[in-house]
Amino acid sequence: MTKQISELALLTPSQMNDIDREAAKTTPVIQLMENAGWAVTREILKRYKPCSVLVLCGPGNNGGDGYVVARLLAKAGWPVYVTAIAKPKMRSDVARVAGQWTGTVISNSASYIEKVGLVIDAIFGAGLNKALDLEITNLLRKAKHVVAIDIPSGVHGETGQIMGYAPHAELTVTFFRAKPGHYLLPGREYVGELVVKDIGISSNTLSKTSTRCWLNEPGLWKIPTHEITDYKYSRGIVSIVGGSQMTGAAKLSAHAALNTGAGLVHIFALGSADCYSASSPCFIVDKDSLEIALQDSRRKIWVCGPGLLPEEVNEILPKLVAAKVKIIADAGVFQSNQSELLKGASIITPHIGEFKRVFGDIEEDKVSAARLAAQQTGCVVVLKGADTVIASPDGRVAINQHASSQLATAGSGDTLTGIIATLLASGLSEWESACAGVWIHGEAGFLCEHSWPTAEDLAQNLGNARDNAAR
């Protein structure tokens, strides 16, 4: 079922802090902690048979949730041990819930941790911003089956980076809204199954923080569906610059555009026009000059870069920019330290290597790097990877998890440009086209589930993938 945009919000740890503070005005923190502990316990009871449990409790509220889980599991008859990794502050809410634990407390759990059936990581939450100390790291290394409360301790809640060490959880239960670090790599690989639970914080508190980051799912955007009044120009025209030597890229992009529903696809061939004409009767291969092609005011959407040599980009891209058409720029446009070249494009789609070539290092923070590049160029930036980040010049960011390794095939990027171009030609905004295009691309991969698809196979699934995106 399509989610509401507010449900897709991802909150940075500092935004989550603001929400916690706001929520505490109406619900006491100790009650929220109790609700959080209940939520985690229910998820454990759903998935695990009764077994011995070691709960590792930190000094803060994450530890407080852990004490609640310990009490509830013990009440359910499970053998439960608690280790206080650090003592809570005196008279704090955490100290109060810790005081309600009347079971076994183990001060040195190193010899137990390997033997218990389940370890609950309630050491630190998503706000952790420094590496775990060596003693905690050595302890966690021995844990076999881990359930993490909020986030596995050691995963940075904002960037998904691992600060020294983090356990690989089988299940992570977080509260109210997920954080970027749950979905960004490498953090995503440590989170295991992610469950987001309501613990009684009203959605209205979201208005107290300005959400700038979302999970990329339907609901963040809306795809146009078939209309009885559709005709080819209303579905949109996509024009693709075809390289003189590497012709495969533009063909794949053009196939993807047609299969995603473009009404008309032109290839402006810089050479090899016959080769483009021969590859599909559905492509219209331009015979005239670029100037004449650009005089057709219906041709507002252009793909530039796939299969182009640097000299071809340098000749064509400035002309497209001068004509004020909307440009999806990829591949050949990414030249060393040449971010200026991209100004005037609408959407750029670099993978990490291309991104670094143009903009420099990302310094382990994909979201900030993509956001900065979007501000610098004025383009929507699609920073491609297994955790693609889409950033708009106005600061909005989406993180995509709807993708599989099946997309890691030659020509997959060309396919993505064709999809995004089609959505842009259908009237969606740059931001929506980029986000929805990335999701549809991922969906096409999932529809090929039991094979090793080529980019052509992906293209075959794009119609269905688009329909699924519109449901």
Ligand SMILES: NC(=O)C1=CN([C@@H]2O[C@H](COP(=O)(O)OP(=O)(O)OC[C@H]3O[C@@H](n4cnc5c(N)ncnc54)[C@H](OP(=O)(O)O)[C@@H]3O)[C@@H](O)[C@H]2O)[C@@H](O)CC1
């Ligand atoms: N979201 C919600 O609505 C609700 C959330 N709840 C739960 O609260 C959790 C967030 O709680 P929290 O802010 O207390 O953070 P948590 O990570 O538990 O502790 C930080 C403490 O540890 C200390 N500290 C020591 N070493 C440190 C180190 N290396 N790195 C960082 N800190 C270190 C640090 O000391 P300081 O550095 O400030 O001196 C500070 O005192 C959240 O994960 C969720 O489980 C629910 O209970 C209620 C509703």
Ligand SMILES: [K+]
């Ligand atoms: K944790």
